[in-house]
Amino acid sequence: MIVNEEQTSTVAARSARWNHLAPTLAAMLTDLLVMSLVTYGAGLGRQRLPFFDEVGDVDNLLRAVGVPLVLGWFAVVALTGAYATHVLGAGTTEYKLILRGTMIGAGVVGVVCYLAKFQFSRGFFFLLILFGVPTLLLGRYLLRRAIHAARRHGHLVHRVVVAGSVAQVDEVARVLSRESWLGYHVVGAVVPATETVETTPGGVQVLGSTARTVAVVVDTDCDVVLFAGGAVSSAQQMRRAAWELADTHVQIMLVPQLTDVASDRVRVRPAAGLQLMELEGPRHQGASRTSKRLFDLTGAGLLLLLASPLLLVTALAVKLHDGGPILFRQQRVGRNGDLFDCFKFRSMVVDADSRIDQVADANKNGDDHVLFKATNDPRITAPGRLIRRFSVDEVPQFLNVLRGEMSLVGPRPPLPGEVERYTDDVRRRLAVRPGMTGLWQVSGRSDLSWEDSVRLDLYYVDNWSLVQDVAILARTIGAVVSSRGAY
Structure with missing residues (x-):
């Protein structure tokens, strides 16, 4: 038929x-x-x-x-x-x-x-x-x-055609592919006639020029057209494109030149036919105010009290295993570059620091990342492997929170050696107190690439809110139970 x-x-x-x-x-x-x-x-x-x-x-x-x-x-x-x-x-x-x-x-x-x-x-x-x-x-x-x-798993997915320059198409497609839970599947792209390529460097198939957007929509049966940078050269062209797509079933979306910005920081203001987008400034100063500090003190105090039986059992397990120290103190970099001693239950052998070069050589993967963490580190002790799996080794950091050196939620506390390799953009992570948990932890922890870790931390710094802190703490429970990225 x-x-x-x-x-x-x-x-x-x-x-x-x-x-x-x-x-x-x-x-x-x-x-x-x-x-x-x-x-x-x-x-x-x-x-x-x-x-x-x-x-x-x-x-x-x-x-x-x-x-x-x-x-x-x-x-x-x-x-x-x-x-x-x-x-x-x-x-x-x-x-x-x-x-x-x-x-x-x-x-x-x-x-x-x-x-x-x-x-x-x-x-x-x-x-x-x-x-x-x-x-x-x-x-x-x-x-x-x-x-x-x-x-x-491929259900409730929208078929998307991205219109724009080759560079903008790849940037949008990369984000939509990474965040597959959004449900946008890029089926192809339309680019300006001046860019004669069959496939973008990122692997997106070019289905035609932007002048053929309507024909491409009909051929692909897509239901969303995303107009990114370079798709049109004027407001008049954008208006004409909307007119031409009016008789199709597609939804038209515009991608502004804003990435990693929370929606509540953006407000649209109509002005004589222009849709002006007002962008609220970064919120990293709000993350250092009294409300967050009170939240940290109250939360850390209650959680430390509730976790006291777990602290006792873990301390005994670490001590009885090899007789070494219970706590491991490591110098980390806090807000504005201040150094502090970060507390953890010791999960490695006593001479772990002297063997780091050996482990690093055995786990080289060709990447030049600032972070180093081995998936199968031989320095980890038997009780250490268990407490790491469920992040119990980090419970003593509640003391760092009470002392004002850390927060319940924030970017990962970096080592001084890592900070020395930071670029100017990455240094914005130091604008707030580091956290016991954060977007990096609930999104995969050590399974994340260095670029994704930086992106998530900078997103948190620029878009902080108390509601987001509560949401991250709630998601942390699932991340800890699943143990994804914990090693």
Whole structure:
């Protein structure tokens, strides 16, 4: 059976629409399920928990307001924009909108009950908010992980044609390939007619010139066209390109000359037909302020207290293994280049430093990276291999945090020898306190290349926020349990 081009185009359009709608529908269903379960659980808790004196008429209350409460909660969250396609799957905006919608809904319920003099169970309301917010956020987080996993396996993927100069095409394609969880698969490129190549240096197939963008879109059945630098030479050409693509099913995206910039640092300001992009300056100064320091002191103090039994067991294991010192002190470089002693449980033999050249020679791979870490280091002791696997060796660094030398979250603390090889750009890592964990750890730790490690650390320095710190700490748990990149 022969399928004509119109039928193929229709199927591609439906597939593209589904890829866009699926995350939104999944988010809606997840939130409705969570809201329903939390509402039922709050009613059950109000009846069964011993610290509530009287059960009252909670059963009848739940029957009367349960469904309207869930639907109203869902509607308020939807009105805040928490189901918009552009906020799902990446960044912290999704979580902020969920929190904002829930708080607005709680305020509305409180005001309505007060004005209507409706007897609403305060215990039920308390449990609803107490468990509703974290459960909703957890549900969205798990959904995000599921969508990312699906995209990495080739599902819910958008077919992308990149328009731009050869250099810009390769830069965009490299980012989209590296961040496969975004779900953008580059099928080819269109470049200016002056650049006569069949394939870019990065391996992207050139499907034609930018003048043939519409024809290429039809031939490839792509659903996204990314206009990067060099695609058009004027605003008039960009407008004409948009007109020509208006009758196709593709989504048009523009790639500004900004990379590794958090979305909440960019604001669009319309001015007489121009879309001006206002870029907020780097936030590394905010990462040194009182709020982050209080967060570090509180978190480190509580975690150190909770980890005290683990500290004792680990200290005994290290000492009993070979009788050497329990702690290993290593000089590291902190904020603004200040030196400090970084504490760790000793995970290597006592004379590890004297054998580093031997291990380095045995693990050469031809790369000229600033970092060195062997995948199978013979200097690691038996208990050291176990505590490294789950990052227990780094627990004493809570003391460095309390002393103000480190932070809970931040760039990796470098060695003085590494800093000597830093370029001016890489030295920006030293603008904030180094961290016990950071984007480098939750993204693969030692499995990362030197370039990716630098990129992640500089992203953190320039785009710091307290919400991001909390998100990184949450992701650290998964990184530690999976042990990916830990050796």
